[in-house]
Amino acid sequence: MVKNYDAVVIGAGNxxxxxxxxxxxxxxxxxxxxxxxxxxxxxTSFVRxxxxxxxxLHELCGIGSITGKSPLQKIFQEVGAADKIEWIALxxxxxxxxxxxxEKCDYSMPLGKDAFIAKLEExxxxxxxxxxxxxxxxxSIEKTxxxxxxxxDFKPSMIKEIFSEHTEFLKVxxxxxxxVLKAFGTSQKTRDILNGxxxxxxxxxxxxxxxxxxxxxxxxxxxxxxxxxxxxHQISTALLEAFTENGGEAWFNTSVKKIIIKNGSAxxxxxxxxxxxxxxxxxxxxxxxNAYTKxxxxxxxxxxxxxxxxxxxxxxxxxxxxxGLNRSAEELGLDNxxxxxxxxxxxxxxxxxxxxxxxxxxxxxxxxxxxxxxCSPEGTSILYMTSIFAGDEWxxxxxxDYYKTKLAFAEKMINNxxxxxxxxxxxxxxxxxxxxxxxxxxxxxxxxxxxYGYEASKEDGIxxxxxxxxxxxxxxxxxxxxxxxxxxxxxxxxxxxxxxxAKAAIxxxxxxxx
Amino acid sequence: xxxKKFSVNGNLKDSLNTVKFLTERKHFINSAAAxxxxxxxxxxxxxxxxxxHPKEQKLVISRIEEHSxxxxxxxxxxETALAxxxxxxxxxxxxxxxxxxxxxxxSIASSPASALNGEYQITVKRINDGFVSDYILHNWTVxxxxxxxxxxxxxxxxxxxxxxNIVAVAGGSGITPFLSLARAIDQGxxxxxxxxxxxxxxxxxxxFKSELDSLSANNSKINVVYVLSHSxxxxxxxxxxxxxIIKKxxxxxxYSIFVCGPGGLYKYLESExxxxxxEKKYIRFEVFSSGKKSDEEPTEYSITxxxxxxxxxxxxxxxxxxxxxxxxxxxxxxxxxxxxECGFCRSKLVSGKVYIPEGEDRRRIADMQFNFIHPCxxxxxxxxxxxxx
Numbered sequence: 017m018v019k020n021y022d023a024v025v026i027g028a029g030n031x032x033x034x035x036x037x038x039x040x041x042x043x044x045x046x047x048x049x050x051x052x053x054x055x056x057x058x059x060t061s062f063v064r065x066x067x068x069x070x071x072x073l074h075e076l077c078g079i080g081s082i083t084g085k086s087p088l089q090k091i092f093q094e095v096g097a098a099d100k101i102e103w104i105a106l107x108x109x110x111x112x113x114x115x116x117x118x119e120k121c122d123y124s125m126p127l128g129k130d131a132f133i134a135k136l137e138e139x140x141x142x143x144x145x146x147x148x149x150x151x152x153x154x155x156s157i158e159k160t161x162x163x164x165x166x167x168x169d170f171k172p173s174m175i176k177e178i179f180s181e182h183t184e185f186l187k188v189x190x191x192x193x194x195x196v197l198k199a200f201g202t203s204q205k206t207r208d209i210l211n212g213x214x215x216x217x218x219x220x221x222x223x224x225x226x227x228x229x230x231x232x233x234x235x236x237x238x239x240x241x242x243x244x245x246x247x248x249h250q251i252s253t254a255l256l257e258a259f260t261e262n263g264g265e266a267w268f269n270t271s272v273k274k275i276i277i278k279n280g281s282a283x284x285x286x287x288x289x290x291x292x293x294x295x296x297x298x299x300x301x302x303x304x305x306n307a308y309t310k311x312x313x314x315x316x317x318x319x320x321x322x323x324x325x326x327x328x329x330x331x332x333x334x335x336x337x338x339x340g341l342n343r344s345a346e347e348l349g350l351d352n353x354x355x356x357x358x359x360x361x362x363x364x365x366x367x368x369x370x371x372x373x374x375x376x377x378x379x380x381x382x383x384x385x386x387x388x389x390x391c392s393p394e395g396t397s398i399l400y401m402t403s404i405f406a407g408d409e410w411x412x413x414x415x416x417d418y419y420k421t422k423l424a425f426a427e428k429m430i431n432n433x434x435x436x437x438x439x440x441x442x443x444x445x446x447x448x449x450x451x452x453x454x455x456x457x458x459x460x461x462x463x464x465x466x467x468y469g470y471e472a473s474k475e476d477g478i479x480x481x482x483x484x485x486x487x488x489x490x491x492x493x494x495x496x497x498x499x500x501x502x503x504x505x506x507x508x509x510x511x512x513x514x515x516x517x518a519k520a521a522i523x524x525x526x527x528x529x530x
Numbered sequence: 531x532x533x534k535k536f537s538v539n540g541n542l543k544d545s546l547n548t549v550k551f552l553t554e555r556k557h558f559i560n561s562a563a564a565x566x567x568x569x570x571x572x573x574x575x576x577x578x579x580x581x582x583h584p585k586e587q588k589l590v591i592s593r594i595e596e597h598s599x600x601x602x603x604x605x606x607x608x609e610t611a612l613a614x615x616x617x618x619x620x621x622x623x624x625x626x627x628x629x630x631x632x633x634x635x636x637s638i639a640s641s642p643a644s645a646l647n648g649e650y651q652i653t654v655k656r657i658n659d660g661f662v663s664d665y666i667l668h669n670w671t672v673x674x675x676x677x678x679x680x681x682x683x684x685x686x687x688x689x690x691x692x693x694x695n696i697v698a699v700a701g702g703s704g705i706t707p708f709l710s711l712a713r714a715i716d717q718g719x720x721x722x723x724x725x726x727x728x729x730x731x732x733x734x735x736x737x738f739k740s741e742l743d744s745l746s747a748n749n750s751k752i753n754v755v756y757v758l759s760h761s762x763x764x765x766x767x768x769x770x771x772x773x774x775i776i777k778k779x780x781x782x783x784x785y786s787i788f789v790c791g792p793g794g795l796y797k798y799l800e801s802e803x804x805x806x807x808x809e810k811k812y813i814r815f816e817v818f819s820s821g822k823k824s825d826e827e828p829t830e831y832s833i834t835x836x837x838x839x840x841x842x843x844x845x846x847x848x849x850x851x852x853x854x855x856x857x858x859x860x861x862x863x864x865x866x867x868x869x870x871e872c873g874f875c876r877s878k879l880v881s882g883k884v885y886i887p888e889g890e891d892r893r894r895i896a897d898m899q900f901n902f903i904h905p906c907x908x909x910x911x912x913x914x915x916x917x918x919x
Contacts, residue, residue: 053864053876063873063892064684100900153536187537187544190551199538246896253896267838268919269864291838309569319564327562333575342811411574415581415614416646427690445691446811457570457579464573475558484555 017291021047023521024285024295026272026311029057029460030507031498032301033255034514035521037095039299040264042522047293048259048266049285055266056252057301057460057498058467059507064447066393067340069400071451072467073248074216074354074382075241077232078508081105082128082240088508091515092254096262100254102245104388109237111352112212113436115377116360123209124352129238140205150200150210153184154230154238160185161231185227189479193221193229208361215356215380217504218332218404218468220364225477228504235508243387248507275300275307275494277316282493285311296528297521301498301514305463318490328476331468331505332370332404333453337426340447345385345397349439353386355379357436371407373421379403379429399441401429406471408464410453418454426450468506469499478504495521582614583680586624589650591674597737601655601703602667603639606676608648615642615681617711617720618788618816621652622866624677627665632857633865634662637790637816638681639706639738641713650678653737655703682866685788685816687711687722692786693812697725697779699771699799701791705737707816708790712745712752723751725779729771729795731760755779770798773805790816817869831910835861836880836917852877852884852905852916863905863918870907879903882914 025036028050039046054060058072078088081103092098107127114121123139126132129151137144160182167174179186188196193214197207211221213232221229235241244250256266274286275298284294300307304325308317341348358366359377370376381401384391392398403425413421430442453465470476481502495517502516503509537544570576592607606612620635640651654666670676685707687696698708705728714720726746730736736756746754757767757775767775776787787808789799796815803813828849835842835856846855853865853875865875870892879901890907897903905916 053874061894061896063871063894068894149536184536186548187541189548190554191538191544191547196538246899247894249894250896250899253900253902257900265839270838270919303570305567305570309566314566317566320559322564322566323559323562325567326565327559342809408573408575411577413574413578415578415611418578418582418614419616423688423690430690442690444811446809448688448691453575454579454582457573457576458583461570461576463568463570463576465575465579475554480551480555483551484559 019047019291019293021045021293021295022525023047023297023299023518024049024293025299025301025497026275026285027057027301027498028052028055028252028256028266028268029301029498030059030252030510031501031514031517032057032299033252033259034091034095034511035299035301035495035497035518036264036266037097037255037259037262038091038515038518039522040259040262041095042518044522044525046259046264047295048264049270049272049287050266050268051271052459053268054249054252055256055268056249058456059248059252061247061249062449064338064449065340066396067398067447068247068391069338069340069398069449070243070247070382070384071249072334072336073243073507074380074402075106075236075243076507077235077239077241078511079103079242080235080239081242083238085239088511091511095255096258097251097254100257101250103242104245106241106243106353106387108353108386110212110354110356112209112356112358114358114361115432115436119361121208121361123212125209125212127237127240132237136206136209139209140203143203143206146200146202147206147210150197150202151238153188153196154234156182156184157188157227157230158234188226191226192474193224193226196226197221211361211363212356214363215358215366215378215404216506217472218406219472220367222364223474224472225474225479228472228478231478243384245388272302272311274313275311277312277491280316280491282491296525297493297495299495299497299514299517299521302461303463303469303500304496306461307496312491316491321490324485328470329473330408330464330466331471332406333408333410333465334451334456334467335403335405335425335453336451337401337429338447338449338451339399339401339430339441339445340392341397341399341441341444342395342446343397343444344395345383345389347395348397348441348444349437350383350386350397350399353383355381355383355433355437357381357432367406370403370405371409373405373409373413373425376403376405376425377428377432379432381433396446401433403429404468405453411464418452422450422452469501469504472504478502493524581611584613585679587613587678587680589676589678591670591672591676594670594672597653598734599656600735601653601737603651603653604666604670606650610648612645612648612650613680614645616686617642617714618686618707619681619683620707620867621650621681622679624679625662625665627662629860630857631860631862632662633679633868635682635867637683637707637710639709641710641717642719643714643717653703653706679866682872683816684871685790685814687720689721691811692722692814693784694721695723695725695781695783695785697727697776697781697785697787699776699787699789699791699795700726700728701771701795702730702735703737704789704791704795704816708788709738709742712742712754715751716745716749723781724753725781725785726752726754727757727771727775727779728754729757729759729791732758733761733763733766753779771795772798772802776806784812786812786814788814788816817867817871832913833910834913834915835859836915837861837919846910846914848885848910850909852903852908852910852914855910856905856918861918865906868906870904873904875905876902877905878917880915880917882916883911884908884914885911
């Protein structure tokens with residue numbers, strides 16, 4: 017069977033969903049293919065007993081609950097999904113605790129620029145003036161990014177404008193977070209607190225690109241963060257609904273076997289049952305690993321693309337423990353929404369320790385009831401703990417040792433949480449589920465169970481990707497969306513690149529039509 | 531702060547540093563190999579994931595054991611390891627019977643360790659009007675190849691959640707997950723104690739008696755008690771497994787109760803277990819579907835099924851689940867648990883009304899919002915339009 021569409025989208029992850037919704041909204045006849053029975057990829061939820069667990073989202077940035085700066089909400093509105101999602105604004109950034117008793121580190125930080133600076137001043141008296149300057153820099157960088165991303169019609173005069181008006185951006189573009197923060201003369205304590213979010217990008221701040229991190233600080237701390245009431249599954253399903261309402265077709269439990277390449281261009285896909293789908297654009301939400309080794313014939317993959325994949329390093333591998341507790345957050349003393357618990361404030365050391373299962377003690381833990389108490393039945397609470405692994409240690413775990421290994425690491429995370437917070441949770445676990453890199457590999461086909469795409473290393477930081485890596489990877493008609501593209505992994509970046517991929521495809525279709 | 535004055539290492543060095551990334555990037559990409567990257571399936575993590583959660587498994591029946599005329603055990607043997615699992619999980623099998631395409635799930639009776647040696651065992655009980663069980667009992671013979679999916683299910687022991695003493699209440703063929711657990715304990719793969727309270731009508735109906743007796747006698751962590759409801763025999767408890775029997779045999783200290791058996795057992799325990807005043811977390815039932823919704827005269831409806839953009843119209847009855855209507859019509863959906871728990875058969879109810887028995891609606895919040903259903907526990911109350919794929 018042969019069917020014709022304007023666009024075919026491979027994978028209903030965050031990138032694929034937004035790309036599909038955008039294409040359908042713009043009147044393109046679009047087919048979305050997903051091998052699972054659910055949309056969302058990582059953005060999903062699951063039910064155990066009387067609890068519904070969020071599978072991956074801690075807080076969503078890009079829906080600015082404080083400043084109203086909401087690039088994501090704009091996308092969701094434009095594609096018709098916004099009114100289907102109920103957002104809950106968070107007021108807390110994080111509580112940061114280290115297990116190293118010598119550090120005596122336990123800081124609770126709020127969202128909101130002024131509140132954050134004031135709280136930091138309490139912990140580190142005298143820090144306010146320099147932190148204010150850092151926030152000025154962060155806002156100046158944001159202005160540059162806004163300027164660049166709003167360019168619709170490029171004029172040479174804009175280059176002049178960038179060099180005269182956006183000098184801060186140009187100065188720090190190739191520096192690490194640490195290099196820039198140290199240049200401000202910050203104290204170690206101020207840096208420790210400001211660097212709390214490092215685990216969300218998975219890279220130590222001595223190499224993590226400053227602009228990358230500062231952009232994230234802007235969207236969380238200054239703009240504000242939210243979560244969807246119906247878990248991330250609500251966002252995924254809302255995008256799917258918007259897509260089908262606008263005439264899109266989504267086929268679940270369906271796999272793509274091949275991307276058809278004719279004369280160097282992508283012209284469609286072949287499905288598991290042999291159906292041929294012809295399309296002017298193929299949007300790939302699968303990883304380049306899958307695209308180049310499974311979906312595209314080897315000789316059709318340009319060397320440049322193979323080199324690009326091989327040059328990059330796979331990012332953090334995920335691990336999570338989901339707990340349904342039979343006591344309320346109040347009864348247990350769970351006062352915070354987000355807990356960052358690290359072995360030490362030295363995030364380079366944390367990163368190195370996270371290469372081994374025995375030595376990894378990094379965790380980011382969320383108590384969903386602190387966002388909205390009715391997320392679980394009365395008298396209960398939901399806590400989920402996430403860890404990240406650098407390296408590929410889990411590939412050494414055999415099938416036989418798998419259950420023991422995952423149980424032991426989950427137990428360590430629970431123990432670390434209890435030790436760090438002084439809160440007992442072990443006796444109140446009514447439901448537990450544990451996900452490992454194998455779980456992420458199972459559900460998303462992520463190579464090695466990666467949850468962060470490529471590492472945001474010094475060589476492959478976000479600025480370099482934005483400048484050098486194209487959405488159109490060099491095979492005309494093929495566009496990548498999601499976590500392995502220019503904006504690094506994460507909800508907000510994947511939605512954004514999904515939109516970019518769709519827009520690029522639409523632009524190409526319009527050019528072709530002329 | 532005067533913005534113009536800010537610099538990291540001085541204006542000139544900063545500019546040079548920024549310009550540097552052009553060459554850095556070129557070198558970074560160009561120094562990499564122009565070979566294909568590692569195939570996703572070749573990462574150890576992905577290999578293990580595929581091994582534990584294969585898309586499907588072709589199983590060859592190697593041996594059949596008859597348990598008088600009550601039940602038969604089917605043994606599967608493979609040259610390579612079968613998907614590993616946790617004691618208490620089930621396998622879902624796929625059948626083509628006439629025009630129907632159906633799936634049914636059976637708890638795995640063998641131990642997890644034997645799966646690594648390429649072996650599974652399931653036990654199928656003879657029941658009245660058992661559409662699929664009759665098919666198996668009459669048609670499955672040694673050498674047949676059958677299709678099963680990956681092990682699933684949540685009635686497994688977790689030391690982070692459960693007490694280290696498990697009191698298992700089994701009814702009839704509900705014994706199989708606990709036989710697997712007993713074997714796993716005996717082989718050192720699970721570290722809990724097991725007090726197995728096994729309810730049957732008469733001693734003739736006890737399955738695996740000699741093996742259970744031997745496990746009970748030889749392993750101090752395992753204790754098996756038989757409870758007969760329909761006969762008074764020496765050496766057996768008489769009656770139904772309820773609060774009194776549990777109290778009598780439960781070990782000292784804290785314990786978790788696991789239950790697997792027919793609907794009658796669940797109904798009885800619902801009134802009995804509250805007497806033990808245990809927290810909910812210490813009581814776990816293998817999920818169970820209550821089946822037909824009522825004795826009302828069934829009403830015929832039609833379901834328009836949308837599958838990959840193609841519509842077809844099938845018959846349905848108010849007394850059977852939507853999934854059942856699909857199965858009869860030979861429409862395949864990826865159903866596993868048949869109890870609303872696993873969510874594999876999740877489909878979009880485009881229009882129409884369905885009835886979901888109380889306590890069986892295990893959908894996500896957003897699925898309720900957007901009218902997605904689990905067809906395995908929904909009964910039509912009008913003509914329906916359902917998008918399965």
